[in-house]
Amino acid sequence: MNLNTIISVLLLVLFVGLTISCKQTSDVKVMYLGHTLPQTHPVHKGIVEFQKALEKKSNGSLKVKIFPDAQLGSEREVLELLQIGSVAATKVSAATLSNFVPEYNVFGIPYLFRDKQHQFDVLENEIGKSILEKGDEFWLRGLCYYDAGSRSFYTSDKAIRTPEDLEGLKIRVMNNQMAINMVNSMGGSATPLAYGELYTAIQQGVVDGAENNPPSFVSSNHYEISKYYTLDQHSSLPDVLLIGTKYWDKLSEQEKSWVQQAADESAQAQKVFWNESVEESMKVARKAGVEIITPEKSLFAEKSKSVLENFVNEYPELEPIVNQIKNNN
Structure with a gap:
């Protein structure tokens, strides 16, 4: 955890302490929620809907204080703050969460979902809900899933029209083994790299391209230096709204019900924000001359079938979940 993050956390702890000292004159409970996204992002807008819905349902007795823009640290750092009870809630990618809760690994399997309808049928039925609950033993209770779209390849100089076009290309990926295996299985050279370094890396030719969803492609300004965007939609990793069990366990049954209802409502609203953002992002990319x-x-x-085979060999205990998802109609 860097110095700025430590200072932010200390200030937050002081703030929490002052809030607690005022509880004698107030019945209001404040939930501190930190995440890494900018306030223009459609997932942040979904979190704001959660904030509004919870305050309305609780008649103002439960409030959410949002810390966006990585004010409290990286996704992993904020997850650790949830586990020790310094922060109440967060939003993270399922990829980051898989380092804590193994079941979330299944969402990174390439082409696991047939389409968007299949994905959310799974996430919102008993399969998805059971995975949200798996985090309890790690002090990280899942509340709902947010749409984070599908990840696709973009490149600076060479168009990717078939998997063979990936051969010899250095493609930036998250520091996630499944993402690495996926790119390598298609013939590319997976290159883990910090997201903040990616713009310069593409510009200077350190990597030939990367992969992400349309809103991230545009909000990062990577469309400025990438001529081609190939909508192969190889993975559909959702974001997850989480609450730390140390905070959750202090809530009454009525308060827990309000929190869950507010989360569910925010998830539906966030889908609309996401679709609007994708549409706008594609307009921006096309206008800038990016070939879609x-x-x-x-x-x-x-080409990526081997990723699933390797996953099942490594995590045989998760194969039943994979089969449930594939067979879900």
Whole structure:
């Protein structure tokens, strides 16, 4: 944890302490929620809906104080703050959460979901809910999933129309083994790199491209230095709204019900924000001269089959969940 994060946390702890000292004259409970996204992001807008819904349902007795823009640290750092009870809630990618709760690894399997409808049918039925509950033993209770779109490849100089076009290309990925295996299985050279370094890395040719969803492609300004965006949609990792069990366990049954209801409502609102953001982002990219390529996705899915095979070998205990998802109609 860097110095700025430590200072932010100390200030937060002081703030919490002052709030607690005032509890004798107030019945209001404040939930501190930190995340890494900018306030223009559609997921942040979903969190604001959660904030509004919870305050309304509780008649003002439960409030949410949001700390966006990584004010409290990286996704991993904020998760650790939840575990020790310094922060109440957060939003993180399922990829980051998989380092704490193994079941979330299944969402990174390439082409696991047939389409968007299949994905949210799974996330919002008993399969998805059971995975949210798996985090309890790690002090990280899942409340709902937020749409984070599908990740696709973008490159600076060479268009990717088939998997063969990836051969010899250095593609930036998250520091996640499944993402690394996926790019390598398609013939590319997976290159883990900090997201903040990516713009310069593409600009200077350190990497040939990367992969992400449309809003991130545009909000990061990577569209300025990437000529091609290939909508192969290889993975659909959701974001997850979480509450620390140390905070959750202090709530009454009525308060827990309000929190869950507010989360569920915010998830539906966030889908609309996401779709609007994708539409606007694609307009921006096209206007900037980016060539939008719609490839034959089955070719990419076929090349990446080994990722699923390796995953099942490594996590045999998670194979039943994978089969449940694939067979969900």
